[in-house]
Amino acid sequence: MISPIDSQSQMLEMMTRLQQTASSERIAPASNSVGISEDFSAVIRNINQQQNIAADMMTAVDTGRSDDVIGAMVASQKAGLSFSMLLQVRNKVMSGIDDVMRMSL
Numbered sequence: 001m002i003s004p005i006d007s008q009s010q011m012l013e014m015m016t017r018l019q020q021t022a023s024s025e026r027i028a029p030a031s032n033s034v035g036i037s038e039d040f041s042a043v044i045r046n047i048n049q050q051q052n053i054a055a056d057m058m059t060a061v062d063t064g065r066s067d068d069v070i071g072a073m074v075a076s077q078k079a080g081l082s083f084s085m086l087l088q089v090r091n092k093v094m095s096g097i098d099d100v101m102r103m104s105l
Helices: 004-023 036-063 069-102
Strands: none
């Protein structure tokens, strides 16, 4: 199980890498051949993992195995926010598809 401390250190590491990339003179385009469906699948798996971590932490608090109520609430809020963001992205994509379908040729 991933603890909140591990995920925070991973986020700090990712932010440091992004800052280094942004400070470089030229940002090269992504050269991977992965399609958008694989990207969405990876995002969904990540959000599912966050939901599972939050559920595990809440269960541990409920059963008395853990006293980290704040960590459980933060994990729960993070998972909820990630899911909400996923729904907003899905809504934007569907709206874009609807706009393309309404275009006349």
